[in-house]
Amino acid sequence: MKQEKLKIGIIGLGRMGLVHAAIFNSLPESEVVAVVDPALFPAKPLQMMNPKIKVFKSIDKMLKKMHIDGVLIASPVGFHIENALECVRNNIPFLMEKPLALNAEQAQPLIDELKKNPVPNMIGYMARNIDSFQEGKKIIDSGALGKIINVKGTVYVSQLFKQGKGWRYDPKISGGGVLESQGSHLLDLLYWYFGPVKKVNADILSVYSKGIEDFSHVVMDFESGLKGWIDASWSVRFKRKMELKIDILGENGNLAISDDSVDLFLDSPVGDYKKGKTYLSANELFSGVHIDISGAKFTYQDQEFIRAIMEKDSTSPSIHDGFHIQKIVDSCYESASNDGAPVFIK
Template identity: 40%
Template sequence: MKIRLNLLSQLLVFMVDNINAGVIGMGKMGILHTGILNSLNGVNVKGVAEKQDLILKPIRQLLPSIGTYNDYLDMIKKENLDLIYITTPTSFHANIALDCLDHGIPFFVEKPLGISVDDCKPLIEAVRKKPVINMIGYSKRFVDTFTKAKEIIDSGILGELIYFNSSMYVSQLFSKGKGWRYKKEASGGGVLSTLAAHLVDLLVWFFGEVSLVEGHTKSYYSKDVEDFVHAYLLFEGGLGGYMDTSWSVRNHRLPEIKIEVHGEKGMLVVTDDYVKIYTDQEARWKNYYKQDLYAGVEFDLGGPEYTREDRHMIESVKQKQDTGLDILEGFKVQKVVDGIYKSASTNSAVEGDEL
């Protein structure tokens, strides 16, 4: 009898902890998150929403236990969901998140938060009035090397930070692009909005709030969005430096980030693959490679950072606690991105209340 009661108790705990998730948008990121979520203990993907039947048909055939919907509101009404992932084109993010808020359902939204600051403001105001657990998909914060760099910067070992230089490149576009990412009304912008928002997020995470930006953009392959961006960023703490990004640079098969930080007592260089730190006190370089820092994950699809990101979201929902990477963090990035676009269009710096 005692054994049966113990088993029943364990079963009830499992039922309480079990998370029923829904995914809206079954493009690359929707498929990725669905796969990861289904691999995590205590998580069930109960429904997916996608407008295109061509995409839903194989899901119905291969995963008949998952509900499939053309209208995400039907999924919200019919499935008992504890969490929703929003992985649609950027222009839909804010409105879908507002619907999640209206139903009191925690949500995860892929980056960027929206197509503009104005697009995001109603969501930010709503979540402040009616908060639910939420998270934005700035997955680079879960990469071992960038986590280590954050730890080193926060330790103060570099002393006062003086200057930084940063870049993010990928060999993606060398002819006219096809799809929503190359249409400003759907994506919000080109390489800066859809790719280098990751770099902006890391810089804000490392250094704090931005007080001034000055940006320049260039379109060569694209008609409606930018292919190249160069910007100067000044942070409230006084640190200033540059970021450069393009999806039209050769010899970068995968997106590559590099951030170089110069301080009063040394310097740091971090990429997706390594962290290197030089201190005047030791007068030598100390290297940390990703294989040395790596902590395994239960399922690796697209990179371990995505599993860590999803695991963090799930645990936050289970524990009913803030994710530490909510849409307010995403809004900080949105303001910097918008500031760079505004600066580029007016050929002048943007600062203060304009950000």
């Protein structure tokens, strides 16, 4: 007998909600049966074109009326926690867009609830699914670089050159500026590669925005003893798309990873990695996916969530991982408000 598809509900039909809805609706194991959005557009037109998708004004109404196997939360950040709590209380696995919350304090009830009822959960730090950063993880875990001396990361995009409009630029709903928005992708990658962060010193600058930062610079100490820094801005020119880059210096070589390349240099060969330069381009790293909508990284992410639902398993990255990132971001804001004084992650 053909196995029934998992029924997915989408909370928030903005750009990310639409992308995930399109992927979940076309994967062989899942289908989208409901969307929740208080705004009628584009939810109503979507329902007109695909009558299998029902539209609700609240998550509560959707869960009362429909059988749902998993939820994608893509509402504005300020509403993430209340939506996720609703899922946990109803035993429904959820994938939440990043970042986790306005701050760690707001997120604490969700962490507590998940301890009591650990439904499969995932946070949308999709950079872990970019081919080049996956390859980077393999190289780092192989130990080929020897002892890591330091690490630096940058994330830049040409997004904002005047006061922004909409919820992303309102700190009461977004929780922060570029550090919370794009910088957190970088923090997640470094946490994935090198483990938890112990201490930060941060500096932020607002040029175009009020109440949120357009530029941020963070010096970080990892629990492992490794030191590094990151720089993030959404107000630099000539970056049509978000550009993530990580440079790692090790005793046996260097590794530079960008969105579409991996550049490794080793003094001595280690395992499968040869001495000298190894360069992998986007072309060599590419592999086809079931459906590509706005990049394979989102497809991999949604497939991982489906796997977690089916196997009742934990995911990478989980809400717990997102909580650590949230605490780093909070600590950065605290440090920046104290002239860059060191702040230990609680």
